Ligand SMILES: Nc1ncnc2c1ncn2[C@@H]1O[C@H](COP(=O)(O)OP(=O)(O)OP(=O)(O)O)[C@@H](O)[C@H]1O
C-alpha cells in the first residue's frame with residue numbers, strides 16, 4: 270500500500286547541533302506511527318517538519334507521494350486540509366473568545382463549507398468525539414482538559430484530513446481520561462481511515478494506540494517496527510531502558 274506520509278533521510282540542524290538525524294519513516298492509511306523517545310530526542314522537531322512548520326536541512330517528506338517542500342502553491346492549499354495538528358494543550362488550537370460551536374464553525378468556514386451547514390456539521394463533529402451538542406455554547410475555559418482536547422480533535426477532523434499529527438496530545442490528561450481520549454482517537458481512525466503521527470514520551474500510550482513504532486534517541490532512529498514486536502523484544506539498549514523505566518512507573 271502507498272504510504273500517506275513518508276520521510277527519507279530527514280535531518281534538521283540548529284546551528285551546529287543536529288536535532289533530527291537521517292530519520293526514515295512511513296505511515297500507511299488508517300495506521301498510527303508512535304514516535305517515542307526521551308525529552309530532547311527530536312520528536313517535536315520531526316513533528317514540526319511533518320506539519321511543514323520547519324524545513325529540513327536534508328531528506329524529503331512526501332504526503333500521498335507529493336514532496337511537502339516543493340509542492341506548488343495550489344497543491345499546498347489542498348494539502349493543508351489533509352494534515353492537521355492536535356497539540357498537547359488544546360488552548361493552542363481553540364480560540365478562547367469563541368464558543369465551541371464558533372470554533373468549529375470557524376474551521377468549517379475555512380474549509381469552504383457553506384454557512385447553512387455549519388450547525389449540523391458542528392453537531393456531527395461533537396458527536397464523533399463523544400460530546401453532545403450541549404457543548405456548542407460553552408467556552409473553552411468552561412471545559413475540562415479532556416473535553417477541550419475532544420473539541421480540538423473535532424476541529425482537527427473537520428476537514429476530513431488524511432493525516433493527524435498529535436504532539437503529546439494526551440500527556441496532560443489524567444490516566445482515566447487519557448484512556449477515553451485514546452479510545453476516541455482509535456474510533457475516529459476506524460471511521461475515517463486517517464493516519465496518525467503520534468508523538469509521546471509515554472510507552473504505555475503508544476502500546477495502546479500505535480501500530481508501528483519509531484524510537485528516537487538524540488535525533489536518531491534507534492528502533493522501528495510493529496509496536497508489539499518492538500516492545501516484546503526490544504533490540505536496542507535504549508528501548509530496553511525506556512521499557513524498564515516504564516515498568517518501574519507502573520509498579
Ligand atoms: N528552534 C530551536 N532552536 C534551537 N534548538 C532547538 C530548537 N527546537 C528544538 N531544539 C533542540 O532540539 C532538540 C530536540 O528538541 P525537540 O523539541 O524536538 O525534543 P522532544 O523530543 O520533542 O522533547 P520533549 O519530550 O521534551 O518535548 C532539543 O535539544 C532542543 O533544545
Ligand SMILES: [Mg+2]
Nearest residue numbers: 312313314436
Ligand atoms: Mg516535544
